[in-house]
Amino acid sequence: MGDKIEIACIIDDDNVYVNLVKRIIETKHLCKKLLVFENGKNALRFFEKVITNIKEEKVPEVIFLDLNMPVMDGWEFLANFIKIKNKFEKTITLYIVSSSINPLDVRKAKSIKGVKDYLIKPINISDFETIFEKA
């Protein structure tokens, strides 16, 4: 298997989008498992739990994070996630995936260390494949 991604994670409240990504991953066999959280709070709770239980195999290699979400948005999740990021043995690559084309959002995201890239929705299927290959 080597570099191939086993677990990916989507944090997004848009069900339609999440279902489409699920399908793409299934049809293209991009990874074995997909974790889905509908907002930052649920995702954060998961990652915090994983730290205390130390079950590394559960940790995803790549996260796709939406920005506009209810309860806890992407920025807030990011701020909290960065603090605990180093406690995982695996390197977790994080992409922001948003439909916001506001240049302020893009600049802000790119200035944060730990954000690999800012992807604007819609993403091409081929882009997804590239990300899963190189990650």
Added chain:
Amino acid sequence: MLQNELFDNIMRDFNTGYWELHNDPDTEIWSDRFYEILGYHKKDVQSDIDYFLAHLLHPEDVDVFRDNFINYRKNAVNFKQHIKIINTKGDYQLFRCATNDELPVNIKSGANYVFFFEIKLEPDQTIKKDNFYYKETAQMTATGSWYVDFQKKESYWDFETYRILEYSDDYRPSLKDSANYYAEEFRQQAADCFFNCAMIGTPFNTEIKMVTANKREFWARAIGKPIYNENKEIVGIRGVFQDIDEIKSKEIRLQKSVDIIAAQNSRLFNFAHIVSHNLRSHTSNLSLLVQLIEDIKDPKEKEELVNEIKTISTNLNTTIEHLNEIVTIQTNNKQKRTPVKFIDSLTLVINGISHMISNGNAEIRSDFSALKEIEYIPAYLESILLNLITNAIKYKHPDRDPIITIKTYLKDGNKFLEVSDNGRGIDMELFKDKIFGMYKTFHYNEDAVGIGLFMTKNQVESMEGTISLESQVDQGTTFTVAF
């Protein structure tokens, strides 16, 4: 220094006498031309202010010139004055005396100057003319002069001050009454200006609200500067009041329009952002879906995906309906206000959601005795009540039945509507800035759509009101609408 050279050239072309003022110690350098005009040699006279006041200046001009000169030195107040200076032959020559702001070109000079422009006219004639111009100017610009003499403890007004302040000619102005010349909320400001001017010689130039004898308030520009005696002690204050009510009122109206435009602009900007974001999320799903359909070979799977289009289309429709409602609010505010009774609106709302109320075991208490009705768009009042009540029921506390208290009241002449509940409350620390945003929800409710409060805020604001809330987790939430 090029700057200085340039300045010297200009001074030469200017062909006028001047003094160059220096500090530490205070000295004045008199220019060659200044001596020349009056026919003196440098050794004939002593080139300082005290000698000038005592021996060269006409006694009539001494008091005013001394004031002006000290104010210029100490407080950088520029001045213009006509003075008469005695020449070698013993005759008085008339000069127009002016300071730095009279410089003919834009030269930044580090030093301060006093210029002496000779006037060839007969002095008497000029002064008469001047007096005429002075009255004319005072009337045309609605500028009244005044003088307070600390030694005689008397105040003097010119004819225009009497006119502006609407006092009859036999009224005697006095320092004791001076508070009455200013609007109540500006008396402290006026007192501070006078005190600072009288005690430490700070001149003032400020906008202030004054009151006439007939209790009419108006905006005035008040300018004042200290008067000094021979010993450089402050012995009075002289100044002007200018009636600037018309200008100031325009300025205030303009500021109000600017505020309204800024608020509207920020709403528009917010709206544009919402439109772009909310529509984009559907179109990007659509585009992803199309890619997927093209990519998949199996016809059965393809058909399944086509069904997804329906979901996206429904979502897109909902979003557009929401946006439509918001646009309607923005354009509807021209709609006519009509008197609406709170109890009527509430009854309509309660009847409309009676099912929800009984299912949720909700109790609604209302008290509109303090304010029974209001001029409003009835549909908005219903919508505001509907949103706040349904929110209170949706987010009720898990351990108790919802009690919603609705009341109206008056405070400081303003009208308020208050809706409070005993629900689960909102964490204000976390969500303070997001509560009224579009598609922001704070609870794990399936039917939390996140449009209600956004609409409510837009409706309230389009009617020039405000909405605010206080909330404590596990205690409840109180929304206050100020009309």
